[in-house]
Amino acid sequence: MSFLEIKDLNVHYPIRGGILNRVIDYVYAVDGVSMSFEKGKIYGLVGESGSGKSTIGKAIIGLEKSTAGQIFYEGKEVTNRRRNLKESYSRDIQMIFQDATSAMNPRKRIQDVLAEPIRNFLKLTPKEEKKRIIELLEIVGMSEEALLKYPHEFSGGQKQRLGIARAVACNPKLIIADEPVSALDLSVQAQVLNFMKDIQSDFDLSYLFISHDLGVIRHMCDEIAIMYKGRFVEMGTREDIYQHPQHEYTQRLLSAIPAIDPLSRDERKITRQKTEENYRLEEANYYDEQGKVHPLRALTPTHKVALASLNGEVD
Numbered sequence: 001m002s003f004l005e006i007k008d009l010n011v012h013y014p015i016r017g018g019i020l021n022r023v024i025d026y027v028y029a030v031d032g033v034s035m036s037f038e039k040g041k042i043y044g045l046v047g048e049s050g051s052g053k054s055t056i057g058k059a060i061i062g063l064e065k066s067t068a069g070q071i072f073y074e075g076k077e078v079t080n081r082r083r084n085l086k087e088s089y090s091r092d093i094q095m096i097f098q099d100a101t102s103a104m105n106p107r108k109r110i111q112d113v114l115a116e117p118i119r120n121f122l123k124l125t126p127k128e129e130k131k132r133i134i135e136l137l138e139i140v141g142m143s144e145e146a147l148l149k150y151p152h153e154f155s156g157g158q159k160q161r162l163g164i165a166r167a168v169a170c171n172p173k174l175i176i177a178d179e180p181v182s183a184l185d186l187s188v189q190a191q192v193l194n195f196m197k198d199i200q201s202d203f204d205l206s207y208l209f210i211s212h213d214l215g216v217i218r219h220m221c222d223e224i225a226i227m228y229k230g231r232f233v234e235m236g237t238r239e240d241i242y243q244h245p246q247h248e249y250t251q252r253l254l255s256a257i258p259a260i261d262p263l264s265r266d267e268r269k270i271t272r273q274k275t276e277e278n279y280r281l282e283e284a285n286y287y288d289e290q291g292k293v294h295p296l297r298a299l300t301p302t303h304k305v306a307l308a309s310l311n312g313e314v315d
């Protein structure tokens with residue numbers, strides 16, 4: 001059973017222009033996206049920069065207004081509901097960003113940075129609060145020494161850990177992680193990812209993991225949505241997406257992953273050429289006349305693809 005559902009979500013930003021500053025067009029940042037979230041699963045959202053990934057995350061937590069569509073949390077509609085300290089929805093869904101420090105007040109010590117969500121959402125005595133903060137530091141593998149320090153005194157990886165500690169402070173159900181390791185060195189990326197996985201299984205959390213990096217997504221996610229120009233081109237399990245990609249956009253993203261194994265480079269080149277060829281032959285099956293992605297169709301119970309027709313014939 002899913003605890004969170006988004007239905008046909010749209011976020012269109014008006015573009016103004018002319019001397020009268022009228023709305024002349026819209027950016028279709030998110031354009032008819034549906035997705036549901038079950039407890040304990042890691043969802044991946046992947047696509048190139050500007051495809052609308054962050055906007056989906058922000059619309060879910062209410063940082064951006066949706067222009068159409070609905071969001072349901074535990075069966076109740078919460079679309080465009082303002083973040084409200086009294087609502088469980090605001091407590092249960094947390095978001096972390098690429099730059100963890102942007103969400104931290106640079107003049108606050110870590111003990112106060114971590115106390116913020118606790119004071120907002122839980123009623124604890126000062127003693128209980130301190131205990132919880134130390135517990136949070138332990139969860140993210142840091143010691144009490146951090147308490148009196150300021151955010152700038154930490155490395156990128158440590159800051160991301162502190163960001164995660166803050167996100168888990170009030171036992172959320174879902175953490176939306178928007179490119180959480182993209183700003184980190186490769187060696188640190190792996191550490192932070194593994195440790196996010198540990199936290200996920202320890203607390204039976206769900207993640208919506210947003211990344212442009214298909215390698216990271218494969219490492220982390222059970223279910224994956226591929227996004228292009230505000231729409232989903234394909235959704236499925238990790239196996240559906242990586243072993244049986246159907247949409248040419250997915251295939252192109254996959255064939256662009258740099259090869260670590262030099263033997264497969266030639267094979268990849270051939271795959272890439274085939275993909276290009278296939279694309280020219282079947283363009284109409286992948287995009288409509290305006291270049292828009294078609295609606296998703298179910299290929300199997302887990303796998304959906306945005307094709308004009310599933311057998312390749314376009315009418």
Ligand SMILES: Nc1ncnc2c1ncn2[C@@H]1O[C@H](COP(=O)(O)OP(=O)(O)O)[C@@H](O)[C@H]1O
Nearest residue numbers: 013027029047048049050051052053054055056
């Ligand atoms: N506040 C805004 N006003 C106008 N356009 C925006 C705004 N925020 C994002 N966009 C546009 O919406 C599209 C999707 O952006 P975003 O969700 O940030 O993509 P991603 O996270 O996949 O890189 C982009 O074309 C971006 O320029």
Ligand SMILES: [Mg+2]
Nearest residue numbers: 053054055178
């Ligand atoms: Mg983004």
